[in-house]
Amino acid sequence: MKVAIIGGGTMGEALARSFSTIDNIEVCVAEVKGERRAQLQEQGFKTYASSREAVREAEVVVIAVKPKDVKGVLEEVKELVGGKLIISIAAGVKIRHLESVIPEGRFIRAMPNIAAVVKAAITALTPSRNVGKEDLEVAQSLFSSIGRTILIDESLIDAVTGLSGSGPAYIFLVIEALAEGGLKMGIPYDKAIQLASWVAFGASKIVIESNQDPSELRRRVTTPAGTTIEGLLKLEEAGVRAAFIKAVEAASKRAYEISRDLGG
Numbered sequence: 001m002k003v004a005i006i007g008g009g010t011m012g013e014a015l016a017r018s019f020s021t022i023d024n025i026e027v028c029v030a031e032v033k034g035e036r037r038a039q040l041q042e043q044g045f046k047t048y049a050s051s052r053e054a055v056r057e058a059e060v061v062v063i064a065v066k067p068k069d070v071k072g073v074l075e076e077v078k079e080l081v082g083g084k085l086i087i088s089i090a091a092g093v094k095i096r097h098l099e100s101v102i103p104e105g106r107f108i109r110a111m112p113n114i115a116a117v118v119k120a121a122i123t124a125l126t127p128s129r130n131v132g133k134e135d136l137e138v139a140q141s142l143f144s145s146i147g148r149t150i151l152i153d154e155s156l157i158d159a160v161t162g163l164s165g166s167g168p169a170y171i172f173l174v175i176e177a178l179a180e181g182g183l184k185m186g187i188p189y190d191k192a193i194q195l196a197s198w199v200a201f202g203a204s205k206i207v208i209e210s211n212q213d214p215s216e217l218r219r220r221v222t223t224p225a226g227t228t229i230e231g232l233l234k235l236e237e238a239g240v241r242a243a244f245i246k247a248v249e250a251a252s253k254r255a256y257e258i259s260r261d262l263g264g
């Protein structure tokens, strides 16, 4: 199956790299910037300057340009996409925006995150009314190559953007702050970063692999009169839990505003 990725930026490149590891998937990338095209070619990707040329030979089209450029891309390729599945990863661009350009289009909206670059993304997928079971399976298999996928109702996509779209940045801040705690207690910064990042990785791995509620896991590692309860008490006193809830709420509201400004 041939997949054309329109937009060879950070996400387009990460998707191209992972999709091309899947058996029987051939990837090409349309990218307007010549310098960027040359970099992608050096990595072995077939590239095009024109999205029309890339789309012509593909069965699946993935739109990975900035949200403001999506409508322009769809206008460019609209008479070439008949019968093709179109997956858009653009933040804030609703299915009805996509359908306003190509009403009969088979669209899937996908919201991955930057962890696609290390194949550890979580991608929320929302199919449009014209999409069949097989289309959804194609999207799930493509996006499984960059991590996990979940199906989500489009009404929750702004919330997903606020949680898992922006989430890696929250965890970078947590790692940085934990490492600074280590630094304060005398651990050299590079070692503190290693310790803190493996803590975040290990704790995530336990939650994912055990499928247990994190509150239960936390209770199990919190021994009576031990060290962990002292640390947790300070986090609760500082309102860290409320801060994260409010962070997701604020980022989701911002995603809603961006989507509204794009015409929703």
Ligand SMILES: NC(=O)c1ccc[n+]([C@@H]2O[C@H](COP(=O)([O-])OP(=O)(O)OC[C@H]3O[C@@H](n4cnc5c(N)ncnc54)[C@H](OP(=O)(O)O)[C@@H]3O)[C@@H](O)[C@H]2O)c1
Residues within 6 Å of the ligand: 006, 007, 008, 009, 010, 011, 012, 030, 031, 032, 033, 036, 049, 050, 051, 064, 065, 066, 067, 069, 072, 073, 089, 090, 091, 092, 111, 112, 113, 114, 165
């Ligand atoms: N980065 C993330 O963590 C993340 C997470 C989830 C979803 N997304 C979504 O993914 C999309 C891409 O994000 P990104 O960070 O990869 O952006 P990016 O680095 O700006 O990549 C987009 C690329 O597409 C090029 N482009 C623009 N119009 C084009 C056209 N008509 N044909 C071919 N190429 C074209 C851009 O060139 P110019 O710069 O010259 O316009 C740019 O090189 C966005 O819509 C974003 O909302 C990103």
